Amino acid sequence: MSVVTRFPPSPTGHLHLGGARTALFNWLYARKNGGEMVLRIEDTDQARSDQEYIESILDSMKWLGLAWDSGPFYQTRRLERYHAVVEKLLEQGDAYYCFCSRERLDTLREAQRERGEKPRYDGHCRDRVPSDADTSSPVVRFRTPLEGETMFEDSVRGTVRVSNQELDDLVIARADGSPTYNLTVVVDDADMRISHVIRGEDHVSNTPRQIHIFRALGYELPVFAHVPMIQGPDGQRLSKRHGALSVLEYRDMGILPEALLNHLIRLGWSHGDQEIFSIDEMIELFDLNQVSAAPANFDMEKLLWINQHYIVRSDPTRLAREVSRIMNARGITLLNGPRLSEVVEVMRKRVRSLVEMADSITYLYNSVDEYDSEAITGYVDNRTSSLLAVVRRGLQQLEDWTSQEINQVIRQIVADEGVRFPEIAQPLRIAVSGSVATPSIDQTLYLVGRKNTLDRIDKAAEFFARNR
Numbered sequence: 001m002s003v004v005t006r007f008p009p010s011p012t013g014h015l016h017l018g019g020a021r022t023a024l025f026n027w028l029y030a031r032k033n034g035g036e037m038v039l040r041i042e043d044t045d046q047a048r049s050d051q052e053y054i055e056s057i058l059d060s061m062k063w064l065g066l067a068w069d070s071g072p073f074y075q076t077r078r079l080e081r082y083h084a085v086v087e088k089l090l091e092q093g094d095a096y097y098c099f100c101s102r103e104r105l106d107t108l109r110e111a112q113r114e115r116g117e118k119p120r121y122d123g124h125c126r127d128r129v130p131s132d133a134d135t136s137s138p139v140v141r142f143r144t145p146l147e148g149e150t151m152f153e154d155s156v157r158g159t160v161r162v163s164n165q166e167l168d169d170l171v172i173a174r175a176d177g178s179p180t181y182n183l184t185v186v187v188d189d190a191d192m193r194i195s196h197v198i199r200g201e202d203h204v205s206n207t208p209r210q211i212h213i214f215r216a217l218g219y220e221l222p223v224f225a226h227v228p229m230i231q232g233p234d235g236q237r238l239s240k241r242h243g244a245l246s247v248l249e250y251r252d253m254g255i256l257p258e259a260l261l262n263h264l265i266r267l268g269w270s271h272g273d274q275e276i277f278s279i280d281e282m283i284e285l286f287d288l289n290q291v292s293a294a295p296a297n298f299d300m301e302k303l304l305w306i307n308q309h310y311i312v313r314s315d316p317t318r319l320a321r322e323v324s325r326i327m328n329a330r331g332i333t334l335l336n337g338p339r340l341s342e343v344v345e346v347m348r349k350r351v352r353s354l355v356e357m358a359d360s361i362t363y364l365y366n367s368v369d370e371y372d373s374e375a376i377t378g379y380v381d382n383r384t385s386s387l388l389a390v391v392r393r394g395l396q397q398l399e400d401w402t403s404q405e406i407n408q409v410i411r412q413i414v415a416d417e418g419v420r421f422p423e424i425a426q427p428l429r430i431a432v433s434g435s436v437a438t439p440s441i442d443q444t445l446y447l448v449g450r451k452n453t454l455d456r457i458d459k460a461a462e463f464f465a466r467n468r
């Protein structure tokens, strides 16, 4: 059997972690088995679907590198096909018109709730022959078997059994004729020859209903795999509080796509204790039967840790390109500062995201107009001005502006003046960057450049003199 998986988002919101993880598992399973992944846009709920979300979902998939092999197919372009299937089910007697009014259904549900029963349709119209007196537009319901049970082998959860009595006659076409999810999904999965349905656990209760529709239409069943829900590290349902964002928001906060994929694959799947997987390894090692049914924990701290791992190993040219995009978006021009690929080399071990990188290198490109007052209190004293003057002279006379030479001259001055290294290094950091959060002082000054370093020392010395 050739493997065909699918990713069928409803464009009612941006792509979030759960959806991205589902897309990843489907993509990996297809890649691993030399199969294909279909992308299908489930946009039949026209009131809630939005073109903006379709674009954002496609952008998210492209950014993650989860290329689909066919599609996107839009369900709204297949309405005729669904109508034909509803007609067929009506003709076969596997579906029937239901004329029950909203009031009747509300009263029924209320009575069931009062009796402590699960609300379900009571089959009122199941064997009723429509008459001329039926004036309202009916819905179409699927005729679910009243007895027996429905069973399937879930690749993640094992055998799942549901008594058919639990399943009422679900609506497959609304009064306006529009088909509902459980119908469209079966028609599409059959028409698109889907071999494996890999989706979130929240759909497990739909599966027996869909199986009945597959059977009524004489279609072969796909393999089902319901992957566990994602929760926060505290075991609560995942929310913004845990740092749960849309895929594009992770991109905008400077997470690399391979880092996000790497955290996503660990949400429900593991391979021993291994944390870091290249894409090739993911494809090689991933399998459905190692997906756990237990809920998976998303952990922002771990994601940042993985992100740092990839930042440290990434091609500097690529990192520079990403960071320059962030800087440009902030209106910072890179022309008057050091080469970004060089900066990125120096900084990459010190940051966990590209936004953090951009924040911490802005001083290299913008003038320093403010100084961290706490740093001044901590590191600037009566001797600072005269020490800075000596350092300034030493730096001005350096033959080559390299970090080695800068380091040597500062060490020499430390020895000559009989001071501790930070007494010189910290005021220098404040002078050239505004704060003390910079890499080693020689690398920092090297990146700031000779002219800027000397100018900034002058400007800071003046400020320190005025403000003490």
Ligand code: GLU
Pocket: 008, 009, 010, 042, 185, 198, 199, 200, 203
């Ligand atoms: N459109 C559904 C969703 O976004 C997909 C359900 C399925 O995978 O069958 O939840």
